[in-house]
Amino acid sequence: MAEPPVRRRPRLGVFKFASCDGCQLTLLDCEDELLPLAAEIEIAHFVEASSDVQPGPYDLSLVEGSVSTPEHLERIRRIRAESRRLVTIGACATAGGVQALRNFADVAEFRATVYAKPDYIETLATSTPISAHVPVDFELRGCPIDRGQLIEVITAFLADRRPDIPDHSVCFACKRRGTTCLPVAHGIPCLGPVTHAGCGALCPAYGRGCYGCFGPSGSANMPAMIPLLRSDGMSDEDVLRFLHTFNVAKFAAIEPEREDP
Known part of the structure; x- marks a missing residue:
């Protein structure tokens, strides 16, 4: 046989x-x-x-x-x-x-x-x-x-199928964890609203604002995000440094144009 x-x-x-x-x-x-x-x-x-x-x-x-x-x-x-x-x-x-x-x-x-x-x-x-x-x-x-x-x-x-990786923001993960929103409750700058989820909202869970290590989400609204960061006490230079880290090229591609002083 x-x-x-x-x-x-x-x-x-x-x-x-x-x-x-x-x-x-x-x-x-x-x-x-x-x-x-x-x-x-x-x-x-x-x-x-x-x-x-x-x-x-x-x-x-x-x-x-x-x-x-x-x-x-x-x-x-x-x-x-x-x-x-x-x-x-x-x-x-x-x-x-x-x-x-x-x-x-x-x-x-x-x-x-x-x-x-x-x-x-x-x-x-x-x-x-x-x-x-x-x-x-x-x-x-x-x-x-x-x-x-x-x-x-x-x-x-x-298995010849598409990976099941959602494209929502870190804010969604914060809600699932029951983490208090840091910008709303404490005025802490956070890139959670524009950052791709995947970390489990680790930093916000420990009182640190998200700094965008997973890059921008597909629905990232940078024109709305920049004023929020400024309202939390960040200068234009601070905002620039905040965005220019691990995913600088991705964030720079969707940053709104800054007005000349």
Whole structure:
């Protein structure tokens, strides 16, 4: 009697570009969740976890980090060509990260200030999200990403369905937790109304205003948000600094134009 054919397990690749590795560490921290999943997939490329690196193609590729060097441009195109599905994870991969502050300054000046031998450093003038260069099947927000959302994304794509990741704001999560609204009750500046949910409203739960680590939500109303921040005592410079952090490129794209003094 012939033996049944061996079922081919979907192949997973995890790749890093310009980033702090925090989102990859989130995946490694999913120990209990990964145990049953590991039997269903083949982790073919994940340098953070194993030196056993296998070539493509990959059924699902997770990409952390922004495109910040000429080498990144060539590499991300190669990974896209080898990937059936490509998902970007974290603020660096989805928005360019905090390093996208270079997009609003002179990168040559930064390079000369930081490095003793800037001639040896190859870098682009901008830090850009992966989607600016290749088609992306899904963007998972966060700095770092949420482990529950990450597992949902992996299982969804391996099952050929769309991930169930809502696009509401942090305010919705605050209501679910029963957290008192910090701007209303205490006059504390908070980006919750314009920030994509996913963190579980962690900062507001401990009395700190949201600072937008998951980037703007799809319904972000920045023209209404800026006056609220000013009413909570923030100057124009304070507002600018508040928005220019992990998702500076995303928030800058929807900021209302400031009037000249």
